Each structure stands twice: as structure tokens, then as C-alpha cells.
Amino acid sequence: MVRFENVEIRYRGKEAILTDVSFDLGEGNFHFLTGKSGAGKSSLLKAIYMGIFPSKGKINLFGRDISSITKKEIPEIRRRMGIVFQDFRLINNLTVRENVALPLRIFGTKSSIIRRHVPELLEWVGLGDHLDDLPTSLSGGQQQRVAIARAVIARPVLLLADEPTGNVDDTIADRLLYLFKELHRTGTNILIATHNENLLQKFDYPVLRIEDRKLSFSD
Amino acid sequence: MRIFKLAGSNFFLGWIMSSMIYLALLAVLFSTVSTLSFDKWRSATRDLVTIHVPKPAEIIDSDDGVTRLDETLKILRAFPDIESFTVLEKNDIERLINPLVDKDILKNILLPALIEIRLKRNNSLPDLNNALKNLSTDIFIESHAELFLPDAKAFSGAKKLFSVIVGLTLFVAMISIIFAVHAGLAINRETIQVMHLIGAKNGFIARTFQKHVLKVLGFSSACGTALAMGTFFILDRLLRVAFFGDGEIDIFKQINLWDWTIFMLVPVSYPLLGIIVAGVSVLTFLRKQN
Incomplete structure (x- = not known):
């Protein structure tokens, strides 16, 4: 599903963040991506959702080499992914319900389906009482759950989560991880970037570790 | 769902569009009314001429006591292309001259006879002129159509000016939309x-902007049209009294269904053109960004 072959990632005019990165994430996987702050976890996720393109090497997404993907095709590829951003990136002038409904609106889903599914999902993530609240009125943990709900509402094939527990306490972090486990159980492939070592120990999933611009793999 | 924050640009765009649609509607209506009035005026005067017969009572044939006016009328009766003619009464002539000449002077002036003629066709005027010149070189014909020629030019100029105003309002409106869209995109x-x-295509974003623009322009159109209609009603009253006398002209009665259709094209076409311009602006901007 996601294959990196000797990938190098660097921002224009700067030193490479990641060099010679190779890995293969097949179907039905749940992986953690870890490393120190600034190690390049977010950049690796960015490369997967085509926010940046590799300066060297080859990235293969859903069987397509991304260098052969045209600009017009990028939205179609992104629609198969759900992204949870570290800073949530919720749209503050939309309510919780509208934020979560946004991907479905973009994909052209019928309003009747949106009206049914969105409250169901928000109920599931424990925000059933906040449907019409604005994101700014929610706590960090609640905003995080809205961001997760938005990322999974369209049932993505691949969920990328960047430090999804970075802004919440351990209890909520555990709850969120159980939420991801549940999603994985329903067939979503998951890649979570985190520097929280406790989580890695508590949840026994394979880990991709970035150290000194290199990626290593451990079960 | 208000995805984008556009309150500021909506307010700016709303005002500009209302003003532009209002101005455009006024220009279209003035153009229509002036054209209709002038056409009416021109058709009324097209085949109308006035013959001035100086010294009408002068006897030109002493045997029969035939006056110059009698002989003139004889020629007119014999002329085939005359539909009708009326010899103006002395009172009518005095009434015409009255505002220009003092009453005491008027008493001492030997007034010419004035004959108002409606011709069957205007191109027979040279033949009539020749026939009358044979009788007396002092007799002259005044063509009403020629008399109003400078006015015709003024009307034609005014019509062009109204077209330019409509064009300018359209230009300003479209530039404002581009500006508002770009401001909205930046914000x-x-x-x-x-x-x-998330996977949105540029087309989705453009359509979202277009919906916003359509809402603003729809509302602005309604406001501009309502304001313009209000202005027309007021002008209708004022124009009647000021220029044509009570009951002489009714702007609304003069405008037919076709004219109303053209008139209504303004508040309909501006929003339609607006959403096209908005869509193209968003797509162009996003293509440059990607």
C-alpha cells in the first residue's frame, strides 16, 4: 500500500531530513512511527500524503509511483487516506458536525447519509453532546477527537495520525489509541507518528523508528 | 455550510454590486425611455412640414382677386403626395410667437400664413418646394425632421453614453468580484x-466560492433592482410635471414587454456573469498555487 525505496526528503536549500528510507506497509497493518522531536516523523507522513515530494528515491502509493501521478489525480489518491494533523487543523467557523461532515461533502455524499453518519461517529468518539459547538469552545482532547472523526468519517484505507496524543493527558491518549485499534479492527490501515514511548510499550504494534535521518524497523 | 470566512468581502461586494446594478438599470431605462420618446417624436414629425407664406393676403392676380395664400392652397390641393394640410389660425400663430416677441410689436408685424402639411412620403419634398418656388421665392418650407436633426444627434449620443455607463458598471462589477474572490482566497x-x-478538487472549492458569490449577488441584484424601480417611480412623476405636462407621458406605459425583458436582463445577467468570473478566478488562482 505504501512503499518507500531509498527515499531522501529535504526542504529546498536545506540539509536532508531523511535519507535512504525504505519500508513497505502492506494491507491490514497498524504501525507506530517514532523518533525524537524534529527527527522527521511529520515529514515522512507529509511525503505519504504528497504534501512534499522526495528529492531522491521512489514512493509507491496504492500501487502507483507518485512521480507518475498528475496534479489532477492527487485529490483522488488523498481521498483514500485520512489525516489527523498534529495541530488538528479544524475549521473554526464550522461546527463540530460540519467539520466532520466536510470530507463527505467534498466527496459528494448524499445529505441524508451525512445527517445519519456524522452524529453516529461523533457519538462513538464521545462528542455526541457537542455536535453544534464550534471547535474553539472545545478542549484540546475534544478537538483531537473531532480531528480523528473527520479523518475517519469517509472510511479511509489508510489513516495517518501525527502525534494524535500530543495534546492530551495519558487517560485520553489511551482512549484515543483504543479508538484507533477499533478502526484498525474495521479494516483501516494505520500509521501513527508519536514520540510517546509509553504508548509504544502499552500497545504492541510494529514500530518504525527514525534516528539520525535513517529509518529502522522493529516488531 | 459556511466553509469560508467571507463576511468582509461579502459586505464590500454587496455594496458595490447593488450600486452597479442600480446604475446599470437606470442607464438602461433612460436609454429605453429616450429611444422610445425620440422614436415617437420622430415618427410624429417625419412627414410633417410647415410652409411659410409671407404676405399671404397680397393679390397676385388682380382680375380674379386671387391672393398668394389662395394660389398656394391651390398648388397644395393639386399636389398628389399630400395627405392633409391645415392653415394655422392667426391666433395659433400669435400663440406660437407670443413668448418670443412683445405684444405691442406683435400688433405691428405682418405675420406670414403658416400651413402645416402631412406628406404621404418625405422624398416628395423637393417637388413641392419647386412648385411653391415657382409661385414665389419668398415661400419656404420648414421640414420638422430636419429641424430636429441636432436633437436626433443628441439622443443618439445619449444612447451611446448610456451603453458606455452599462459597460463601465459591468466592468467595475466584475473587477470587484475578482478582487473579493482573491481577498477571500487569501483570508x-x-x-x-x-x-x-482532505481530497477536495479545485472545482469543489471554486463551486463553494461561486455559491457564496451567487448569494451575495442575488441579494445585491434584488436591492439594486428595488432601488432602481423606486427611482423610476419618482422620476416618472417628476418627468411628467417637469417636461411634458401632466398626463403627456407615462414612462411605464411606453415600455413594452421586450423592453422589460432587456431591462430585467441586467439584474439576472450580472449575478450569472459574476459566478462565471468567480469560478474562473478561483480556478486560475488555485492552479497558480498548486
């Missing part, structure tokens, strides 16, 4: 970025 840059990452 909502992060939201657009998130939408792209």
Missing part, C-alpha cells in the same frame, strides 16, 4: 489547504 488560505489535503 481562507489555511482552510483551502486543509480541504486540498
Whole structure:
């Protein structure tokens, strides 16, 4: 599903963040991506959702080499992914319900389906009482759950989560991880970037570790 | 769902569009009314001429006591292309001259006879002129159509000016839409970025902007049209009294269904053109960004 072959990632005019990165994430996987702050976890996720393109090497997404993907095709590829951003990136002038409904609106889903599914999902993530609240009125943990709900509402094939527990306490972090486990159980492939070592120990999933611009793999 | 924050640009755009549609409607209506009035005026005067017969009572044939006016009328009766003619009464002539000449002077002036003629066709005027000149070189014909020629030019100029005004309002309106759209895109840059990452195509973002623009323009159109209609009613009253006398002209009665259709094209076409311009602006901007 996601294959990196000797990938190098660097921002224009700067030193490479990641060099010679190779890995293969097949179907039905749940992986953690870890490393120190600034190690390049977010950049690796960015490369997967085509926010940046590799300066060297080859990235293969859903069987397509991304260098052969045209600009017009990028939205179609992104629609198969759900992204949870570290800073949530919720749209503050939309309510919780509208934020979560946004991907479905973009994909052209019928309003009747949106009206049914969105409250169901928000109920599931424990925000059933906040449907019409604005994101700014929610706590960090609640905003995080809205961001997760938005990322999974369209049932993505691949969920990328960047430090999804970075802004919440351990209890909520555990709850969120159980939420991801549940999603994985329903067939979503998951890649979570985190520097929280406790989580890695508590949840026994394979880990991709970035150290000194290199990626290593451990079960 | 208000995805984008556009309150500021909506307010600016709303005002500009209302004003432009209002001005355009006034220009279209003035153009229509002036054209209709002038056409009516021109058709009324097209085949109308006035013959001035100086010294009408002068006897030109002493045997029969035939006056110059009698002989003139004889020629007119014999002329085939005359539909009708009326010899103006002395009172009518005095009434015409009265505002220009003092009453005491009027008593001492030997007034010419004035004959108002409606011709069957205007191109027979030279033949009539020749026939009358044979009788007396002092007799002259005044063509009403020629008399109003400078006015015709003024009307034609006014019509062009109204067209220019409509063109300018359209130009300003479309530039304002482009400006408002670009301001909206700049303000909502992060939201657009998130939408792209979720999988939104440029077309979706453009359609979202178009919906906003259509809402604003629809409302502005309604406001501009309502204001213009209000102005027409007021002008209708004022124009009647000021220029044509009570009951002489009714702007609304003069305008037919076709004219109303053209008139209504303004508040309909501006929003339609507006959403096209908005869509193209958003797509162009996003293509440059990607």
C-alpha cells in the first residue's frame, strides 16, 4: 500500500531530513512511527500524503509511483487516506458536525447519509453532546477527537495520525489509541507518528523508528 | 455550510454590486425611455412640414382677386403626395410667437400664413418646394425632421453614453468580484489547504466560492433592482410635471414587454456573469498555487 525505496526528503536549500528510507506497509497493518522531536516523523507522513515530494528515491502509493501521478489525480489518491494533523487543523467557523461532515461533502455524499453518519461517529468518539459547538469552545482532547472523526468519517484505507496524543493527558491518549485499534479492527490501515514511548510499550504494534535521518524497523 | 470566512468581502461586494446594478438599470431605462420618446417624436414629425407664406393676403392676380395664400392652397390641393394640410389660425400663430416677441410689436408685424402639411412620403419634398418656388421665392418650407436633426444627434449620443455607463458598471462589477474572490482566497488560505489535503478538487472549492458569490449577488441584484424601480417611480412623476405636462407621458406605459425583458436582463445577467468570473478566478488562482 505504501512503499518507500531509498527515499531522501529535504526542504529546498536545506540539509536532508531523511535519507535512504525504505519500508513497505502492506494491507491490514497498524504501525507506530517514532523518533525524537524534529527527527522527521511529520515529514515522512507529509511525503505519504504528497504534501512534499522526495528529492531522491521512489514512493509507491496504492500501487502507483507518485512521480507518475498528475496534479489532477492527487485529490483522488488523498481521498483514500485520512489525516489527523498534529495541530488538528479544524475549521473554526464550522461546527463540530460540519467539520466532520466536510470530507463527505467534498466527496459528494448524499445529505441524508451525512445527517445519519456524522452524529453516529461523533457519538462513538464521545462528542455526541457537542455536535453544534464550534471547535474553539472545545478542549484540546475534544478537538483531537473531532480531528480523528473527520479523518475517519469517509472510511479511509489508510489513516495517518501525527502525534494524535500530543495534546492530551495519558487517560485520553489511551482512549484515543483504543479508538484507533477499533478502526484498525474495521479494516483501516494505520500509521501513527508519536514520540510517546509509553504508548509504544502499552500497545504492541510494529514500530518504525527514525534516528539520525535513517529509518529502522522493529516488531 | 459556511466553509469560508467571507463576511468582509461579502459586505464590500454587496455594496458595490447593488450600486452597479442600480446604475446599470437606470442607464438602461433612460436609454429605453429616450429611444422610445425620440422614436415617437420622430415618427410624429417625419412627414410633417410647415410652409411659410409671407404676405399671404397680397393679390397676385388682380382680375380674379386671387391672393398668394389662395394660389398656394391651390398648388397644395393639386399636389398628389399630400395627405392633409391645415392653415394655422392667426391666433395659433400669435400663440406660437407670443413668448418670443412683445405684444405691442406683435400688433405691428405682418405675420406670414403658416400651413402645416402631412406628406404621404418625405422624398416628395423637393417637388413641392419647386412648385411653391415657382409661385414665389419668398415661400419656404420648414421640414420638422430636419429641424430636429441636432436633437436626433443628441439622443443618439445619449444612447451611446448610456451603453458606455452599462459597460463601465459591468466592468467595475466584475473587477470587484475578482478582487473579493482573491481577498477571500487569501483570508481562507489555511482552510483551502486543509480541504486540498482532505481530497477536495479545485472545482469543489471554486463551486463553494461561486455559491457564496451567487448569494451575495442575488441579494445585491434584488436591492439594486428595488432601488432602481423606486427611482423610476419618482422620476416618472417628476418627468411628467417637469417636461411634458401632466398626463403627456407615462414612462411605464411606453415600455413594452421586450423592453422589460432587456431591462430585467441586467439584474439576472450580472449575478450569472459574476459566478462565471468567480469560478474562473478561483480556478486560475488555485492552479497558480498548486
